[in-house]
Amino acid sequence: MSATSTSSSAAPSFFRRALKQKRFMFGLTVTVLVMLFAIFAPFFAPYGENEISGPPYSKVGVLGTDYLGQDVLSRVMYGGLGILVISVLATVLGMVVGVAVGVIAAYSGGWLDEVIMRLNDVLLAFPQILLALVVLTALQDPAPWAIIILVGASHAPRVARVARGVALGIVSRDFVVAAEALGERRSRIILAEVLPNMTGPLLAEAGLRLTYSIGLVAALGFLGFASDPGAANWGQMLNENRLGLATQPWSVLAPVIMIGIFTIGTNLMADGLAQVTQRGDN
Numbered sequence: 001m002s003a004t005s006t007s008s009s010a011a012p013s014f015f016r017r018a019l020k021q022k023r024f025m026f027g028l029t030v031t032v033l034v035m036l037f038a039i040f041a042p043f044f045a046p047y048g049e050n051e052i053s054g055p056p057y058s059k060v061g062v063l064g065t066d067y068l069g070q071d072v073l074s075r076v077m078y079g080g081l082g083i084l085v086i087s088v089l090a091t092v093l094g095m096v097v098g099v100a101v102g103v104i105a106a107y108s109g110g111w112l113d114e115v116i117m118r119l120n121d122v123l124l125a126f127p128q129i130l131l132a133l134v135v136l137t138a139l140q141d142p143a144p145w146a147i148i149i150l151v152g153a154s155h156a157p158r159v160a161r162v163a164r165g166v167a168l169g170i171v172s173r174d175f176v177v178a179a180e181a182l183g184e185r186r187s188r189i190i191l192a193e194v195l196p197n198m199t200g201p202l203l204a205e206a207g208l209r210l211t212y213s214i215g216l217v218a219a220l221g222f223l224g225f226a227s228d229p230g231a232a233n234w235g236q237m238l239n240e241n242r243l244g245l246a247t248q249p250w251s252v253l254a255p256v257i258m259i260g261i262f263t264i265g266t267n268l269m270a271d272g273l274a275q276v277t278q279r280g281d282n
Contacts, residue, residue: 014199021276023272027265027269027270028272038081041077047070051071053070053074056244057251059248061073061074063076063254064251066244072248075237076232076237079231079232079236080234082228082233083214084214084262087213087214089148090148090150090213091206092152093149093152093153094153094159095205095206097160098155098162099160099198101160101163103198107171107186117164121157128154129220131154132147133223136220159209163198167194170194170197176193200276200277204270206270207267207273217235218235218238222236222238223239224239235259237254238252
């Protein structure tokens with residue numbers, strides 16, 4: 001089998017096996033449903049995003065009202081899109097940067113690999129949430145792009161470590177050596193030969209990073225670093241209504257449940273992809 005056919009068939013074969021995996025399909029279904037809810041639910045919300053529907057912490061409406069008297073159900077329906085968009089974009093950014101660094105380090109080898117990975121280890125020593133808090137405190141009024149960059153940058157060193165480990169087992173294989181012997185450019189070898197054979201592990205890592213992204217973005221919102229303090233946000237809702245938990249628990253439980261469901265879905269996706277990868281290696 002030629003190098004080209006080996007690389008081109010790796011990704012489709014992996015996706016076919018993943019679609020037969022019940023854990024992956026269930027996780028994918030849950031994740032897609034939560035995303036569809038976040039996108040389309042605002043169109044069906046009974047009240048506006050900041051509309052007062054009753055007294056604070058009352059039982060008016062399906063899930064009652066929050067600390068300002070806003071409808072909790074409507075806030076939940078409005079509060080998912082921003083946090084999910086930031087989480088997805090941060091995950092994509094972290095994966096792109098991390099994979100690029102990891103593959104370059106593995107393919108280059110030698111002193112360049114050592115320098116890149118030692119610098120990567122330094123970045124790994126900083127806790128994600130602590131690094132984000134330090135930078136966001138300095139910015140005071142963080143824009144959405146700032147949170148995306150921070151969360152994505154915090155993922156990159158971890159992704160780079162995984163990508164390098166996977167790439168080390170590929171760069172020495174026959175089809176890569178054959179492509180080098182034919183005089184192919186390094187950039188083309190990486191894009192056409194190395195990356196397609198890393199599909200499984202990278203997708204599993206992406207699912208895991210997405211889980212961490214939603215948790216980190218929600219935590220930042222809870223700590224008061226939401227990109228738009230006036231907008232509904234699942235993480236920020238926890239902070240706003242925590243003092244009324246005993247009086248009106250749904251103002252806190254509803255966003256927690258939505259974050260939990262999304263996290264379960266992405267975790268099941270990542271677990272399913274990891275199982276498919278392991279079976280493919282055996």
